[in-house]
Amino acid sequence: MNELSSNQVDQQLIQATLAGNSEMFGQLICKYQNRLYTGLVQMLRSESDAEDVVQEAFILAYTKLSTFQGNSAFFTWLYRIGYNVAITKLRRRKPTVSLENRDDDRQFQLPGNAPMPYADLEREEQATQLMEALGRLSEEHRSILVLREMEEMDYDAISEILDLPIGTVRSRLHRARSQLKQQLELMMDS
């Protein structure tokens, strides 16, 4: 299914939802939940937080569905909502980083219950290192890398989600990649 037809399907589901068939919204959830969740886990470094945010994002999207104008892909719009909710969560989490347990519950780990899709330990270790390096980046660098590399969004979509000019997307993405490269090199050295 190409992108265009995917958008058309989304539009049909949206129209049906707006017409009162809320079950159709469930299909949109099924379609995008894991994609959104994966991105937000990377951003929030917490699976439980990400799940909360995804849930909240879908609920917000539902309640605001009539404001969706179709100028962008539904997922882009949804991701933007999720991103905003996640940012809100991150901002509120900051002050409550306790004197106790300062980092304990913030450590991101590879999903324990999900089998690693790597055939050998070397790859698994590489993925772990990559995630660790990703976790050391600032939130803004991590977010933009996730959007580009994992979500494979183009600059226009990234610009819309992050509310940044295209030029800023370009320069920030370059800095993020450079930072990630630097972090990986540091980890290799150590």
Add this chain to the structure above:
Amino acid sequence: MPDASFSENLISAYLDGELSSEERAQVERMLLQHAEYAELLEQFRLQSAALKQLPKLELDADFAARVMADERVRPPANKLPADPIVSVGAGRERWLGAVAAIGALAATILVVLLLPFLNRAPTDLVAAKSSVQADQAKPLPGEMAAGPEAADADDLVERATAGAMMSKGDFNAAPAELAAEHGMKKSAETLGGEKALGEGFEEAKEREADALPKGPSRRAMPGMKESKQQEMQQEMLQANERLLDLEMSEAKRSSELADEAEDRSEGNAELPLERGLGLGENASQNMARDVEERLQPLLVENRSEIYGLGDSGGPFYSVNVLRIELPGGQAERKRLFELLDKHQVALPQTKPSDLQEGGAEETAAIYYVLADKTQMTGFALDLTKASAAVIAMYRMGEDNRQKIEQYLQSPPLKQLAESAQSLSQSDHAYQAQPGGQGEPFDRAQQPHFRRLNQQSIGVPMDPIIVKQGGVVAGAARNVREQLSLSQLSLPETFGDRLSSSAGGGGWFKDAGDSQNFGQQADQQQAQDVPAVAGGRGRNTNEAKGNELGAAELNASQAGKDKMGADQPDVLGVRNRPSAGSNDRAVQVYLLIVQSRTTPDAQSGEPPVAGEQKTDQSPGSDK
């Protein structure tokens, strides 16, 4: 040598295929000429490939069903749940006036406390009272419904948080219906459609101020038709929808403000208090200036919240929040807190006609919160939410109403309610006794009243010290377990702010102390330490007056070591900055929480003396 006009950013964009043909040609030229660029591109390419191969995570299979089961997604039978505040007894209107007066007086007391710092002549006090009372003359939330005056933009910011909570509970209609009934299209237009979620908060806020219904009703107007009430409720829903949008951008804005504040405060770290207050070195020359103008840097917030938690005669709370901001160093901050401790901020003996109708009983407590300014911007939202959480949930509908009732039946609050009832009955019994009428009755001196004052927060709210990026919070770790907060849909951190039974406590010197808070509080309660939590009873320090001289300041500082168990906990909960606090600007919140219960709400009559047990006499400690 690379072309000076060449930007490495282009390499990244080249990898992503996001360049124009001209730029692409330029990059390819540079790649051929400079091996380091080619190497960089290759590293980015490998990195990108590795990131794309990171595991895709999956949510549970029933996730979609869980979302769809949320009450905000389900089309409900009743889209406009009745606002429980509507049912607050009409007789409370008069009490609101008393609350406003109390708030004004507390603000005045605040001024009095700070006057020594301000180097003011005592005669300025009169003007200061007028000034602050003028601020307090702003309509209370309940009064807003009656008047055409709009809530100002700052009110909108405050309501953005509570409004968001309410709106979540009110999102019960299908989107199409919401769009039609709540003016979604208009909202989208107003906020720029899809762009609205991320646009500038201030601009959106200004538009909200224009678009919002003026003075949305939180209380029913006597004689108002049901259709009118529904219309107003719809307006509120519409407003809340848009406020939810604002909240999203608000977090971003708050963070920016916090950063700015940090920058400023670092520069002002060692400013003396007087200078920080805007008086500067020429303080004496400034004494003739208008008091209000000089207070402006101090009093950054002064507002009231009224909460009703019962259909008729249930607990009824008001919270006055006075927020002042104090730049300055640690020494000045310490002086302020010693003053606050030394001089109990007493609430007035409000007129019995205002407070005693229907056998009502009222309590009051003043709490203060010290917060690092850099952490306060975001945290203040939580703080205000902490007080608003219960009422906001209560407004959500029947389901949450039941949860609130469950919460109110939880052991600590039940004990509080019983204590309030016992106190009220004993008070009435005392007054009904021969000779009891007209005799001076200082309830603040009654042990059970003191205890009640200690416990008088019915709306969960707990002073919190935020320092150096961490929260040194007190109470209620055990309470949290008792209440099973997860069942109440409360935020995860909510339990840390609960303070139902912890009326006292030791100083928090570090995180370890805070962990012992509950235990200390229990011990203090067991010893029945004569602590008066800022109640409306007579202040033991009142006789000293409110003017603080330099000698008293020195005495206060000299006596700081005695501020332990033998010292009255004059502000209800004894929190203060640790010696390790930084010297950044601080914001101090004074929270005046009043609760009012009507134990015999049905009849509205106090019980007769013969019905009272002897152990409930005013002198009893039971």
